[in-house]
Structures are given as C-alpha cells and as structure tokens.
Amino acid sequence: MAKVTLTVNGRTMSSECDDRTLLVHFIRDKLGLTGTHVGCDTTQCGACVVHMDGKSVKSCSILAVQAAGSTVTTIEGIASQGELHPVQAAFNQHHGLQCGFCTPGMVMTAVDMINRHGGQLDEQTVRHELEGNICRCTGYHNIVKAVLSANEEMHGASRQAAE
Amino acid sequence: MYDTNYHRASSVEEAVKLRSSQDEARYLSGGMTLIATMKQRLAAPSDLVDLRHVASMKGISVEGRKVRIGAATTHAEVASSSALRAVCPAICHLAGMIGDPHVRHMGTIGGSVANNDPAADYPSAVLALNATVVTDRREISADDYFQGMFDTALEEGELITAITFEAPEKAGYAKFPNPASRYALTGVFVAKSGSGVRVAVTGAGSNGVFRVKDLEAALLANWSAESVSSVTVDASQMMEDMHATPDYRANLVKVMAKRAVQAAG
Structure with a gap:
C-alpha cells in the first residue's frame, strides 16, 4: 500500500492505494471524480485522457504511484466559475x-x-x-x-x- | 495486474541498486509497454524501479554533430527538439510517429531500445545511425546491441542511460504503420555519412531489426530512390503473421526504403 498525494484540479488530494492501482481507478474510485472514463483498458481508446504536469496522458496506463506528487487536471477541472471551457x-x-x-x-x-x-x-x-x-x-x-x-x-x- | 512494489529512483546508482536488490524487479521508464503487459498479466515483476525522476537520464544535447539523448527522454521531447531537428530531422520525424500524442508524452527512447520490440521504430534509427547505447557500466555499439526479437546485449540489471551518435549528412525514415496499432508493419531508416551508408529495417524481419547490406551498397554507389529498384530483398528472412506475408513485407522494405531516401533528400 502507498499513500498517494496529488494536486487534482487545483486541490491537494490524498488516498491510500495498492502500488498496482492505475491512475484512472485512483481518480474515479478513490477521489470520486468519475468524469474520466475507462473505455478499452488497453491504451487504445483515449477515454481516460487527463493532463499530468500539463501534458495529456492515458491514465489507464500509468500507476497512481507514478503520478504521486504530480499536478493532474481532469475533465471536472477545466470549466471555471460555472463557465464551460x-x-x-x-x-x-x-x-x-x-x-x-x-x-x-x-x-x-x-x-x-x-x-x-x-x-x-x-x-x-x-x-x-x-x-x-x-x-x-x-x-x-x-x-x-x-x-x-x-x-x-x-x-x-x-x-x-x-x- | 498482479501486485507489485513501486520504488522511485533519483539517480542511476540508486536505480541499479534498487533493481539488483530484488530478483524479479524491472525498470519502469514511461511504462507504455510494461504497464500494458502487466495489465494483461503477461509480466509480473515483484518490484518496479521508476526512472522518470532520474534527472541525469533526461534531455537532449547537441554539440556540433555529436548528439546525446538521455534514455528517459520522451518521444514528444525528441519529436519537438529544435536542436535535434537542425542536425538530424529524421529522428524527430520518427519519434513523432510513435503511438499517439499521449503515448509520446510518456514513452521513452531508452525504454523502446531496451525492450527491442521487433516492430518498434527506434531500433531502426539506432542501428542505421550507428549509435552507441550507453549504460550504467559500458558503451555498446548498435551492431553488437541488437541480438534478435526482444533480445539485446544488456546484462541482468544493466541500465541504458543514454543513446549517442554522430549526426549523419543525410537521413530519412519511412514506415508503413499497422493501421490499428501504429506499430511498424515495415519501417526503414536510411543514413548517409562520411563512413558510408546504413539501412536498417524494423517490423519486417523474423528476428528483429536488421541491416540490408545490398541496399547499403546500392545507395552508396548512387544515393537515389531509383537505385533501390535494382536490389532484391530476400523474403525468406521476413516475418509472417496475419497482417502480411513475407513477400509483401520484402516488397514494403523496398517501397519504404525509396520513401526514406526521398525524405532524406
């Protein structure tokens, strides 16, 4: 088990997870941000794309522990003050x-x-x-x-x- | 995915030490192959040693014609490097065709070269550029490094830290991508320098990346797409699978070689 701390959509968030937990599952199941989807689970479909340290990545192909300490932006984090991006x-x-x-x-x-x-x-x-x-x-x-x-x-x- | 233990290294020494402390440990660079393989339970390393935070393994330096690409440099960084584009645009072009934008933000040159997938792009560039694979303990010439499908000269626990090469006068890369996976069904990298011409083929060979000496000789005599036409490529050494027959791949080697020469100018 690892304690993973991320800055997600501008907020610092932490949770415990297995070292093998994928970032997408961490975001959805531990942080409750279910806007990021799992489409194929084989790195092909791109439904799980988030930004990690400002770059688009497939969160189904990265471990949450790899992302520890990073700044992550999900689909929930791009609108501002009620205005769509x-x-x-x-x-x-x-x-x-x-x-x-x-x-x-x-x-x-x-x-x-x-x-x-x-x-x-x-x-x-x-x-x-x-x-x-x-x-x-x-x-x-x-x-x-x-x-x-x-x-x-x-x-x-x-x-x-x-x- | 089977359970695993994650370690984050901050230096080459620490990475090698962490790797050697566990029998079933693996290095983890961008993870674009390894994580996918672990998800399918085709790999089950007890421990992963993350290399993404080893600063000395990152970045591109170009001094005159001498190029050094840190092993943990991503495909996106290689594709967008203006310093590299100025001396060897072919390798930028190659890196920009690997996978998709998200994969290129994570995947690294060191990971690709260490894995030596028979359809990966980078092995053809490393071999055609007569590059040197620099590891934590020695330097290996490309001709000695690639030893067959997924097989390399790397010893147990040996870590690639950089790829170095002298920029050629001309180089070009052309690939026919598998329409689904974007891996090379056949990819050809050609390079012309003072010491001669080298032609390396990925995706097509039944035993991984290889050089085509007849094409090298023809292009040395006459650097043009037309001179490729006169060469016969032996189909008996080509891979056969559901995507293409050996004859089709042998033909693709010539077609891609022509396009690579045209791209090189």
Whole structure:
C-alpha cells in the first residue's frame, strides 16, 4: 500500500492505494471524480485522457504511484466559475458527440492539442492528433469541427487580449 | 495486474541498486509497454524501479554533430527538439510517429531500445545511425546491441542511460504503420555519412531489426530512390503473421526504403 498525494484540479488530494492501482481507478474510485472514463483498458481508446504536469496522458496506463506528487487536471477541472471551457462549449455548439462516452478524453486531448500548437491547427493536423482517441458514434467530423472552432476561439481571444 | 512494489529512483546508482536488490524487479521508464503487459498479466515483476525522476537520464544535447539523448527522454521531447531537428530531422520525424500524442508524452527512447520490440521504430534509427547505447557500466555499439526479437546485449540489471551518435549528412525514415496499432508493419531508416551508408529495417524481419547490406551498397554507389529498384530483398528472412506475408513485407522494405531516401533528400 502507498499513500498517494496529488494536486487534482487545483486541490491537494490524498488516498491510500495498492502500488498496482492505475491512475484512472485512483481518480474515479478513490477521489470520486468519475468524469474520466475507462473505455478499452488497453491504451487504445483515449477515454481516460487527463493532463499530468500539463501534458495529456492515458491514465489507464500509468500507476497512481507514478503520478504521486504530480499536478493532474481532469475533465471536472477545466470549466471555471460555472463557465464551460471554450473546448467544452465548442463540443456543445458543434454537436461533437453522440453518446458522450469518449467526450471527456476528446476534450482533454483537444485542450492539450490546442495548447501545444499555439493556434497553428488545420484539419489534417487535428485528425492526425486524434489518433489516440476513438469515437464510435460521430465519425469524427463534428469533433474535428469543434476542435478547430475552439482553437479559433482560444487563439482569437488571446490575440485580442494582446492588442 | 498482479501486485507489485513501486520504488522511485533519483539517480542511476540508486536505480541499479534498487533493481539488483530484488530478483524479479524491472525498470519502469514511461511504462507504455510494461504497464500494458502487466495489465494483461503477461509480466509480473515483484518490484518496479521508476526512472522518470532520474534527472541525469533526461534531455537532449547537441554539440556540433555529436548528439546525446538521455534514455528517459520522451518521444514528444525528441519529436519537438529544435536542436535535434537542425542536425538530424529524421529522428524527430520518427519519434513523432510513435503511438499517439499521449503515448509520446510518456514513452521513452531508452525504454523502446531496451525492450527491442521487433516492430518498434527506434531500433531502426539506432542501428542505421550507428549509435552507441550507453549504460550504467559500458558503451555498446548498435551492431553488437541488437541480438534478435526482444533480445539485446544488456546484462541482468544493466541500465541504458543514454543513446549517442554522430549526426549523419543525410537521413530519412519511412514506415508503413499497422493501421490499428501504429506499430511498424515495415519501417526503414536510411543514413548517409562520411563512413558510408546504413539501412536498417524494423517490423519486417523474423528476428528483429536488421541491416540490408545490398541496399547499403546500392545507395552508396548512387544515393537515389531509383537505385533501390535494382536490389532484391530476400523474403525468406521476413516475418509472417496475419497482417502480411513475407513477400509483401520484402516488397514494403523496398517501397519504404525509396520513401526514406526521398525524405532524406
């Protein structure tokens, strides 16, 4: 058993778990944050994507003890003061989901992608970057639209702020 | 997953000591292969020695043409390194095609080279670049290092700390990815330097990564995609599985070699 302490969505949280406990199970079962999903359990589907120290990772393929001391952001942590994150708002506006199971991972992936590319995103890049996330409903078209729209919103907004 | 005991090392010495104190211990780098294997109960190490916090094993340094990539450097870091891109863009291109963005944020070059999966990308680069595998106790040349499928020259408990190489004049990598797993169905890395041409193939061989001497000779005589056409690649050494026949893989070696030469320029 290990005591794992993480900063999750800005709050320090601790719990005991087995050394073999996966980060996704720690987040869901010990911390009660069930927005992060387990889709395939074989590192393929991306429903479990969270940010660890600012980078997107598959939380089903990391032990909670590996993440100890890290800063983790989950889908519950990206909206602020009741306002949806621009990526969440874009998924809503463009209907970037049907059943919604993959959506937490898609949204966390999109936020990481937009941050990394600094506004330089086109459709081909978005499609390539989504290779680690599987959606069985939408056929991806509306997801891609939502990501591009959120990218415009986030970088358009930052350009305005800079002016 | 079977139970295991986790240890976090902060130095190479501590990692080697922790590893040697338990018979069934394994090093854990990014864990993108090992954790998945443990989840399937195909591996059951009693202890894991986490290398992600060993500072001396991280980072990329480029001095002139000399490159050193710390073993715990992630694929994402290699793919986005501007210093590395300036001297050897092919290895950045290769790293950017491994797995997916999330896997690239965790997986490391040292982990890939230590595991020596027959369809992993990095072994082809290490072999074609005539790189040196630096460990806690010695330096191993790439030609001596790779010994077959999942088999390497590493001794029990030996830890890769860095990969070093001299940047070539030209290099290129092309892979035909398995559409589901993104592993190389066939990947070819070509490198041209003052000492000659080296061509290494991953994903296709029945015994892991290998060099194709006939392609090397043809490209040394004439560095062009056309000169690949005249070479016959022996299908008898190719892997056969549900994804591709040996003949298909032998053909892919030539097609990928051409694309790699074109990418190298």
